[in-house]
Amino acid sequence: MVVTSSALVVSGRSGGGRGRRAAAALWVRTSVLPSEGFLVPVLIALAALVGVLAHLHALWVQDSMVTLPLLLGGFLLRFTAQLVLLAACALVVVADELTTRPIRPAPGTILLVGITALVVLVMSRQRVRLGVRGTRGESMLFDLRERLQAQGRVPRLPRGWHLEFAMRSAGGQSFAGDFLVAAKSDSGPDGSPAGPGRLQLSLVDVSGKGLQAGTRALLLSGAFGGLLGSVPADEFLSAANGYLLRQGWEEGFATAVHLAVDMATGEYECYSAGHPPIAQLSSGSGRWSLCETPGPLLGILPDAEYRPTRGRLESGDGLLMFTDGLIEQPGRDLAVGLDRLLGAAQSLQAKGFGGGAERVVDAVARKTDDDRALVVLWRA
Template sequence: MTAQREGRAARLEPSLGQRFESSLQSLLPRESRIFGLLLGLAAVTGVLIWQVPLYVPLTAMVLPMVLASLLLGPRQLPWFVVLSLLILSVLVPVRDVKLDQRTISAVVILFAFGFIIMLASFRRSSLGVAGVRGESMLVDLRDRILRQGGMPELPSEWYAASELRSAGGTAFAGDFVVTARDGDRLNVAVVDVSGKGEGAGTRALLLSGALGGLIGALPQAEFLAAANDFLMRQDWEEGFATAVHLSVDLSTGRYAIRSAGHPPAALRVAGTGRWSVLEAEGPALGLIAKATYDAVEGTMRPGDALLLYTDGMVETPHRDIMLGVDKMLGRAELLLRGEFDGGAARLIEAIGSRNDDRALLLLHRR
């Protein structure tokens, strides 16, 4: 037993190399370690350019500079570029290669490349993080938007799905969906921020976080008014958004829909099999202070379905929006007949402008 304890202790005790690495990590920040490794790579590349110029050209110095632009922060990147170009300046005269027009052109291109990297680092200084880390932050924010639009778990007699497509296929969009469930009450908002694609993405990031908190914290009648007050305080140049808010009691099917300058929701009544629009009126968010939003109320019975969407699904420059709504509902009647599961994805792929953001939410009571 004693021998087993000693063996386990020996395995758990860190080795001398591990203790040295741990001490080094505690003494040097991560950025400093990366800077040192890249500087070593630049030095090794310089030695190879000097010793074997026929096999390692001057342009090999691009490799450490590209890695530095991806890994180093804006404070260290300019210094690294300066040191790399200094190594290059020393290498050119001592290399045992004729200084011809091709070599001069390579040196000029390398210096121009270093200058471009330095300009990029100066632009990055307002963010304060390295390129890859800044991109990962944006990806994380985008994923949070998508998670807020995910449907909570619903009772078996209900089906809901949301789909989002951005203009040009980019990862960021001005349309988004936020949801919240409190007991038997489901609240959903489909929002369209002014602009499209990446241009509206930053405003959508901020607004989705705010609305995601409001939709689960306020009574249904106060949600759009609070969202309007929030946008009024932002004072954006393109400071408006449209939204449609649905609140439904999952036990009874009783619903209330409020709209803020948004295309009308659509209801399919199982008894007739036809779609009809639900006209709820109200000004867009961020335009009129202290705006009020009236509700259109009704009851979803088994077999009924509701469709919420943004104008990218129905609007084109050369067509009235209501004609687009009629076209969308005609396709919905065809694509969703008898099978609502997966219907949101089928509908958003079949209709809508590829040059505009599109969001769609489908709610069906089985």
């Protein structure tokens, strides 16, 4: 009993010691290292060390190396703390130049340090607007981009149904004003169980392009993704229009096409808010036909109504949803762009729908300064 008791005491002390060490390590990582009370003296000491080594070993160390703590401070410190660090680095450079015999002012070193400090301070001012330090702003944008792409991920479709989505942003940026939201329910239009279920897609084109429209697209994709599947299909665009009006944006309009497809029968309803028409391929005739669905833009009229166009996809049929970036060309009518798009889409039936979205987008709009997106839905 005595041996067992002492063993328990030793084990408890050992566990307590590990716990204290883990708590201390956590405190260092979360409190000490990120704190400016710790970082500023360390970076100033690093700059001073560079100055001393440059004075003693000028062959290996140059006083221009004070740009290293300056760059570190640009990622880790607030703007005011960076000014303190800049003053310390400038003092180190001046002291090293004055103590060198003979005194040889090095304008190149001063220019390098000054330009580096200017770049760091300008970048820091941009981060101040976000209220973050270091690369957290870039991490936030990366996370937001991933969330935007996640909204467009199409749920697993039942056997015989396939969908592809291709998008190109203006200038090759990661953010675009075009986005897709998708949702699939296991009930039919009337709410009753319906086997394969019902697929809803909404392709949206926000006013602007590239990064200018990317921020609005991020917000709207989350809001529209929450609405899709939560409200009836015939009320989705009305709810989206109301949400957009409440934002009060100066350039707050958007176009959208909303498609609700019954996976069991192939019957669909299409609603449009100022969006280009959808195109349907009939496998029997091998021809594409346009389905016009008039409707006002989102974010313009408070009491806008959206009426559907109905159709049916049979086995072998396909459907195209696209944004105006694929059909608009400067100085040309939209009909010309539509003809080009449908002409490129003719290859889908001959070469197969697989990979067709990428092929059509690259063939129709290789050089354009507008965002463009294409959805290809087909039934095998």
